[in-house]
Amino acid sequence: MSHATTGTSAGETVAPQRVAQLAAEIDLRDPSTILRFGSEAQSRATAAADAMLGAARNQATGEAGEALSGLLTTLRGFDVTQLSEKPGLMGRLARLAGRGQTQAVAIIQRYENVRGQIEAAGDRLDGHRTRLLEDVERLERLYGATLEWFHALAEHIAAGEAVLARTDSEVIPAAERDAADPAQPLAPQRLRDLRAARDELDRRVHDLRLTRQVAMQSLPGLRLIQENDKALAAKIHSVLANTVPLWRTQLAQALAIQNMREAGSAVRAATDLTNRLLTANAETLRQGNIEARTELERGVFDLAAVQQANAALVATLEDSLRIAEEGRAARRQATVELARAEAEIRRALTASRPGP
Structure with a gap:
C-alpha cells in the first residue's frame, strides 16, 4: 500500500512542516498516540454541528419573515390609490347633501388607526434585522473556524x-x-503488533x-x-427605508x-352656478325686453x-238699411192690402140692395 505524503485525496495543499510535526507525534508502539491522533481536530465537529443546528433552529428568521409579511399585508390592505379614483354617484350625492365626511378625512382617520400597527411592525422588523446581522457575523466566524478545522483535518x-x-x-519490511x-x-509478535497498530492508524x-x-x-450549508x-x-432594510416611506409619500x-x-x-360648482345665473339673467332680460317693446310698439287701438x-259698424249700417227697406216693403204691401180691403x-156695400 502506498499513499501520497504531500496532500490528501481531495487535492488540498498542506504545510509540510506541520505534516512532519504531526507525523512525529505518532508512535506505532504506543497505541494511545494513535487514539489521540486527530481527536482535537475531530472534537471541532461537535461544535460545528451544534452551531449549524442552532442556526437552523433560529426562530429570528421565521419571526422576521412573518413580521415582514404582516407589515406588507397591512400596507396592501390600506389602499390609498382609491383616493385617485373618481367618486361614484352615491359619494357625490352624499357630499352634495352634506350627509358624510369627505373621503380624505375618512382616509386620514383610517391612517391614524393603522399607523400604530405599522410603527410597531417596523420596530419588530428592525429588531429582527439586528439579530439577523448578528447571526451573519457569527456564521462568518463559524465559517472561518470550520475552514481552519477542515485544513487541520487535511494536515492530520x-x-x-x-x-x-x-x-x-x-518499518513493516524491516520487521x-x-x-x-x-x-x-519475539520479532513475530512485534510484527503482529506493528501490523495491528498500522491497521488501527489506517x-x-x-x-x-x-x-x-x-x-x-x-x-456550503453555513454560506446558504x-x-x-x-x-x-x-x-x-429595503422595506423600512423604501416601501414604508414611499407608502406614506x-x-x-x-x-x-x-x-x-x-x-x-x-x-366647478361655483362656476356652474355663476354661468346658470348669468344665463338666467340674460334670458330674463331678453323676455322682459320682448314684452316691453311689444307693448311699446302697439298702437292705442x-x-x-x-x-x-x-265690421260691426258696417254690419249695423247694413242691418239698419235692410230693416228700413223691409219696413218700406211692408208698408207698401200694407197699403196695397188696405186698398184691396x-x-x-x-x-160689398155697392152690391147690397134693399128688399121689396
Missing part, C-alpha cells in the same frame, strides 16, 4: 498517510526480516477523512444560511390630489280691434 490525514506509507515501505530471524523469537485516518467530508459539507439571513435583512400625494379634486369640484269695430168693402 496527510500526516497519517505519510506514516502509513513509511510503515508500509520501511518481517527480523521475524524471519530465528535469533529473535482506520483512524479513514475516520478523519469522514470527518473532513462532514466539514466540507458544512461549509448566511446568505438567506443577509437577503432577509436586506429585504427588511403616496398617501400624502393622494390626500393632496383629493383635496385638490374637492377644491376643483367646489370651484289694435288694427284687429279697429277692423272688428268697423177698402175696395172689397165698397164692392
